[in-house]
Amino acid sequence: METIQPQKPHPLYDIIILGASGFTGKYVVKEALKFLNVPSSPLKTLAIAGRSHEKLVKTLQWAAHPSSPPPDISIITADTTDPPSLLSLCTQTRVLLNCVGPFRIHGEPVVSACAASGCDYLDISGEPEFMERMEAKYHEKAVETGSLVVSACGFDSIPAEMGFLFNSRQWVAPAVPNHIDAYVSLESDKRIVGNFATYESAVLGVANMDQLQELRRSRPRRPRPVIPGPHPPKGPIIEHQEKIGLRAVKLPSADAIVVRRTLVTQIENPHGLPGINESAEHAEKREAFWSSVKPAHFGVKVGSKSLLGIYRIIGVGIFIGLLSRTSFGRWLLLKFPSFFSFGWFRKTGPSEDEVSSASFKMWFVAHGFSDSSLASERKSKPDMQIITRVMGPEIGYVTTPIALLQCALLLLNQRENLPKGGVFTPGIVFGPDLQEGLQENGISFDLISKSALPA
Numbered sequence: 001m002e003t004i005q006p007q008k009p010h011p012l013y014d015i016i017i018l019g020a021s022g023f024t025g026k027y028v029v030k031e032a033l034k035f036l037n038v039p040s041s042p043l044k045t046l047a048i049a050g051r052s053h054e055k056l057v058k059t060l061q062w063a064a065h066p067s068s069p070p071p072d073i074s075i076i077t078a079d080t081t082d083p084p085s086l087l088s089l090c091t092q093t094r095v096l097l098n099c100v101g102p103f104r105i106h107g108e109p110v111v112s113a114c115a116a117s118g119c120d121y122l123d124i125s126g127e128p129e130f131m132e133r134m135e136a137k138y139h140e141k142a143v144e145t146g147s148l149v150v151s152a153c154g155f156d157s158i159p160a161e162m163g164f165l166f167n168s169r170q171w172v173a174p175a176v177p178n179h180i181d182a183y184v185s186l187e188s189d190k191r192i193v194g195n196f197a198t199y200e201s202a203v204l205g206v207a208n209m210d211q212l213q214e215l216r217r218s219r220p221r222r223p224r225p226v227i228p229g230p231h232p233p234k235g236p237i238i239e240h241q242e243k244i245g246l247r248a249v250k251l252p253s254a255d256a257i258v259v260r261r262t263l264v265t266q267i268e269n270p271h272g273l274p275g276i277n278e279s280a281e282h283a284e285k286r287e288a289f290w291s292s293v294k295p296a297h298f299g300v301k302v303g304s305k306s307l308l309g310i311y312r313i314i315g316v317g318i319f320i321g322l323l324s325r326t327s328f329g330r331w332l333l334l335k336f337p338s339f340f341s342f343g344w345f346r347k348t349g350p351s352e353d354e355v356s357s358a359s360f361k362m363w364f365v366a367h368g369f370s371d372s373s374l375a376s377e378r379k380s381k382p383d384m385q386i387i388t389r390v391m392g393p394e395i396g397y398v399t400t401p402i403a404l405l406q407c408a409l410l411l412l413n414q415r416e417n418l419p420k421g422g423v424f425t426p427g428i429v430f431g432p433d434l435q436e437g438l439q440e441n442g443i444s445f446d447l448i449s450k451s452a453l454p455a
Contacts, residue, residue: 011119013045014412016093018078018110019100020048021055023349024124024154024197024400028099030063031401035409036070042412047074049089080106086113095411097404098123101197103130103151104204111138111149111423118145118421120411124400126156126201126254129212132261135423136219146276146421152258153407153426154400156198159362159443160255160300161262161427162435163390166445167364169292170386176375177368178229178382179297182255183241183248185304186395188358193350195396196337203333205254206324225263225295228375229382232297232367238310239301243387243449244363246303247310249317255300262427263295273428275417282417282432289432296366303363312342350397358394363387367453386450392443399443406437 017032019025029048035041050056053075060069076092078085080100090096090113100106103125114121115138125131131151142149152158160182171177186192239248266272272290275282304310319340323329337345350358367382369375374383392399407426410433411418418429426434435445 011092011094013047013074013093014043015045015095015097015408016047016049016076016089017097017099018049018089019098021050021052021059022099022197024195024397025050025099026059026063027397028097028401028404029059031405033063033070035405036073042409045072047076047093049076049078051077051079053077080109083109083113086110087117090114090117090119093119094415095120095122095408097408101125101127102200102204103127104208108134108137114149115142115145115147115423118147120148120415121150122153122404122407122411123151124154124156124404125151126154126198127205127208128254128257129205129208129215131254131258132212132215136215139423142421142423144421148411148419148421148429149423150407150426150429152254153404155360155395155403156201156253157255157258158403158407158426158434158438159360159390159392159399160253161259161425162431162438163362163364163388163445164259164296164298165293165427165431166390166435167366167386167388168294168296169289170388170447170450171294171366171368174371174373175368175384176228176372177294177296177366177386178227178375179232179299179368180364180366182298182300183244183246183303183363183365184251184300185246185302185361185363186358187361188354188394190354190357192344192358193354194341194345195400196345196347196349198396199337199341199345200334203320203324203330206252206320207330222264223267225267227295227297228372229369229380238307241303241363241365244303244365245305246363247305247307248301248303249310249313251300251302253300256298258425259298259427262425262431265424265428266290266293266295269428272432273419273424275414276420277416279417282414286417286432293431296368312344316341316344350394355394355397358398360392360395360399362390363448364389370452381453383453383455384451385453387448389446389448390443391446392438402441402443403438406434406441409437410434
């Protein structure tokens with residue numbers, strides 16, 4: 001006699017936001033409220049979670065202001081050091097949004113609970129070692145249980161990934177890109193104040209570089225993208241990009257690593273990742289999208305309109321590079337962030353005025369060949385340039401919640417069209433569908449120019 005497997009109970013909530021009372025978490029709650037019980041939105045039920053019930057109540061009041069908080073939002077006490085509380089969260093929701101960083105310290109128990117229960121997981125991590133370690137440890141379990149685990153769904157690394165894919169798709173055959181460089185420019189009418197969690201992630205990212213290299217050596221080698229033409233030259237330490245009006249220096253960031261992981265997954269799945277029960281229409285859209293994506297070398301640089309700004313960036317980089325290697329150095333960096341970042345980061349975060357006045361531009365300057373046959377010629381040099389731009393509001397507290405919520409809404413709205421489960425990058429999961437939602441919520445994608453390069 002055939003045994004009938006009991007069906008998984010329907011979760012109480014569409015989304016639970018974990019770490020809702022944190023600096024970024026409260027802005028994620030504010031963004032989520034815009035979509036709660038709106039007729040065109042799939043978000044009908046929402047809960048917020050964290051360690052302090054009192055702080056969560058205040059967060060909800062702040063996020064709903066000047067209105068009263070919706071009465072049907074649940075407040076749940078949970079802690080990343082209490083695995084049973086995390087498993088309880090996962091059984092109550094379709095999607096868990098994790099805003100509790102640093103993820104190297106607090107992230108794994110949450111991923112573990114989601115992968116065990118089959119709940120979908122999104123976070124705003126920008127920590128490469130954490131992301132790759134989660135893939136190594138939990139991918140197979142997540143595939144088995146049907147849990148989609150996707151990190152880097154905030155400013156790290158949605159604008160970079162979606163911007164890379166947007167630029168790559170402008171290269172119409174027979175043209176091919178060779179390298180795409182992203183130039184990040186932060187702008188504000190007032191002083192720029194960054195998210196402390198971003199600074200903390202940078203410090204821990206440098207500190208964990210050796211562990212990341214060790215992790216990579218321990219894993220099977222995966223195929224690398226075949227990129228037409230020679231490897232791009234290194235170039236000067238301080239670069240002057242006249243067409244976009246910026247001086248820039250290389251930024252060791254999660255963005256380039258995340259994009260590279262997406263391209264590797266694309267090699268293994270040239271038409272993207274098929275959905276669990278995908279519609280024929282979406283399958284056609286997915287295959288058309290990924291067949292138009294072309295691999296390229298990718299790097300990220302941080303730009304400034306002034307040389308003084310560049311010297312400040314270099315100074316912060318030197319401090320983090322030198323001091324992150326020792327526990328005492330890390331203590332200094334994290335104890336006195338304002339001093340070591342020349343005022344760019346502080347533990348209290350920016351004021352609401354500073355947040356509302358800030359914005360970003362991310363320019364994608366791509367060099368390639370007008371015909372792919374030119375790339376194989378001896379001593380070939382790119383003869384074509386395409387410049388695109390992604391532009392949006394303040395990065396840590398406005399763009400990050402927008403990006404995270406758009407990923408979550410896609411999970412709610414199109415779950416059948418998305419992969420069953422596994423640990424992936426945002427681009428490979430949401431690539432064909434995400435740009436439209438971002439554009440509707442204040443993040444623009446523009447083609448700036450296509451031009452021939454002098455011989």
